[in-house]
Amino acid sequence: MAMANMFTMASISSFFLLPLFITRHGGTEADIGIMMAVFTFASILSRPWISEMIDRIGRKRSYTVACIVLFLTPLVYPVFKGTLSSFYFPMILVRIVHGVGLALSFTSVITYISDIIPEGRLNEGIGMFGVTALMSLALGPIFAELMIRHFGFSIFFFSASGLAFMGFLFHLPLKETYIHQSGAPVQSFFSILKDKKSYFVLVLAFMFGFGMSAIFGFVAPFAEEKRMTFISLFYIFYSAGAILMRLFGGRLADRVGEERIIPYGFAITGCGLLSIIPLNGVPILILSGFLAGSGHGLLYPCLNALAIRDQPADIRGKIIGIFTGGLDAGIFIGSMVLGYAGKWFGFQVLFLIAGLPLFMGLLIFRFQSKHHRESKTRLKGF
Helix, strand or coil: CHHHEEEEHHHHHHHHHHHHHHHCCCCCCHHHHHHHHHHHHHHHHHHHHHHHHHHCCCCCHHHHHHHHHHHHHCHHHHCCCHHHHHHHHHHHHHHHHHHHHHHHHHHHHHHHHHHHHHHHHHHHHHHHHHHHHHHHHHHHHHHHHHHHHHHHHHHHHHHHHHHHCHHHHHHHCCCCCCCCCCCCCCCCCHHCCHHHHHHHHHHHHHHHHHHHHHHHHCCCHHHHHCCHHHHHHHHHHHHHHHHHHHHHHHHHHHHHHHHHHHHHHHHHHHHHHHCCCCCCCCCHHHHHHHHHHHHHHHHHHHHHHHHHHCCCHHHHHHHHHHHHHHHHHHHHHHHHHHHHHHHCHHHHHHHHHHHHHHHHHHHHHHHHHHHHHHHHHHHHCC
């Protein structure tokens, strides 16, 4: 499943360079924001249905459907010719379908892995599984940049489809991890969302996702504006930092608790985003990518583990749906806000705004943790 996820995520991450396609056809920073935001907007709206589907028909079957969507959708992009205005709304429709495929893939694969990782090694297991996905965050943009530079956008889109097909092939021999018992009671997505812990994780995931929207949508055009010759260096070092943290930080998080690691994840990711503001050469591009990736490597598995710890298997798909939905909501709002911020004030202000919610997430987590400890202390007094 890790290999399957690596290929599907490489297909998805190769679209980090879609902003270059948009600007090449006359689009602006605001157009980039809208096209990237629509992608995640679709995944947000479909999340309740997707989460119900994963808990009803199974994790593997849901992933199969996701792979088919991710295979077919890139084949439509080469149809778009001329200026962006001539195919604006058809492209939005394609981005919607593509976003649903991402949501289904992302949610079902994490739920599958959560089913098979021992409870006491959640952070380590999720982190180790995520290494192949993080590799794809580097490989996807490199692959895309080489395809676009040497063969053009059409070949790039066909190649992205081929990557998703490889993910489909790799997952086929696997067995299902959870089968819903017919007639068993089912909790709805929204009833679980009302739980205080689920809502808290949703808020933290939103803050994280807001910052990630700058990484996914605006690093490439900012680096191109600064005439960086090898934009993928950012994603290479982003993935390197995240992988290092996954390999060495997961076991520590299981030992000391994810609650003690999450604040560091927020702080490091925020510093990574702010450090790209004075971009004037390769060293800053590398430093920013490494810091942001290191924070991601700590934050994602810890928030994931916080969300699913002690949760029963029959609602795990919905729990993961809430967590990943929070990420997507942050990416969606972030893409919209940052797109217009970049248009009106420039990329430096854009990345400043992107970094602030991560420090807000740090403060919210600190406040909630302190409140929780004080509540436990008062209860002990009785």
